[in-house]
Amino acid sequence: MRTRSLGWATDLAVLELTGSIVEERQDHVLVRTPANPDFHWGNCLLVTDEQAVDDADRWVAAFESAFPDADWVAVGLARMPADRTGWGRHGVQLEVDDVLAAAEPPRRTAPPTGYVVRELAGLDWEQFVARDVAVNAEGLRYEEVAHERFARARIASQRALVARGAARFVGAFADGRLVAELGIVDCGGTARYQTVATAPEHRGTGLASHLLGVAGAWAAARGCTQWVIVTEATNPAGRVYRRAGFEPVAPIVQAYRMPPRAVGLACPR
Template structure:
């Protein structure tokens, strides 16, 4: 049975629209994305039974059995484990995300002065790849070659969703340079935001707030009646989303180990 978590439900809807496969088991799901083997949260498992969450050894074994070639571990959990050390012994960090949602269209703010805002087209998508690479270069979280493979495959799948009319990606440009962007996917009446990002030197100017409203209008025109965004619980951008009208629906928990560098 599929999880009823709004965050996971929209995650899975977006993945399946992009071509991922979801295997359903009695107490967990296995997600596979053959077109993007470097996508860690597209090749992962979700533990759907809250009573089974504390069995870290079992779930690590399930992940390794499902993804024998993976040099990462990515497991979604139905609740926060009672015994965190059981997961930490496997080198896994527990992460908490906030699922924010609204049934009213997010507030549309005025367009920021000095920015051209429009749908991503043509070479704009290559700029989006470059922005993804710049973020990784700044954080040094992932191997550059593997991350570029992941970014190109994921963005290509997002572009395909746009071409099919299932998604809308917009950006803010200064002198033709992409400095902020986000996407939204129609998950069948519920709209899920994706790839919300603003270059550091352009933050605090209302760019993201405006893009949120632009994307919301597109989703509303398609009949969507709920808007969902997921962010790290500690992300300062959460304040921007709340000012736009989003409210906390639920936290979601995941445990993750990045590839060894």
């Protein structure tokens, strides 16, 4: 059975909007992002046949054939495999991301005091890059030069979406410093949130809830009728999204092997 969750469907829609090449095959999808070869989940394979997800040998080989220079493995799966041992033999971890959806935009809460909230523009984007690079450095997730290259290419593609009117990125600033941000992309009637993040010292202030509402209202004004957000299953922010009206739908399952130099989690969505 071929299947594609709402999470994967919106992932692919955003990738295509940002210039990735999405090739539909009989039982899988191949994704390439020539403009950002360091983007692991922009250079990946998605198994769409539920009956084929246990065949780790086949899919690891298919990924390595498609991406011979990659030092990672990134394979999306239509469901969690019943037998995980095959993936384990390849050093691949099976991960689950929650997919949350709503039929109404999040309620627009009042902005917390002491912050300026605005659409990202100009040098704000350089602060966006700097925050991403700093988070990676603090967590020692990926080799720093490669991660900064990835972050800059990804943010360049996001800026291009904004310039075309297909996305909006908003941030909250304290004394001129970007401390929280998120984006939203119109995927043709479905709005997909992107890169939701708040600096640790500014969490619990209501910033995330406010930004969700600001971006959601933008999508509603464009005629969107569904709002989608994807987050790690262990992310405490999931509680914030549920309070905002999002409910869980079919999750995303990922088979991922980090590069040898990496010591953290997968590239952020």
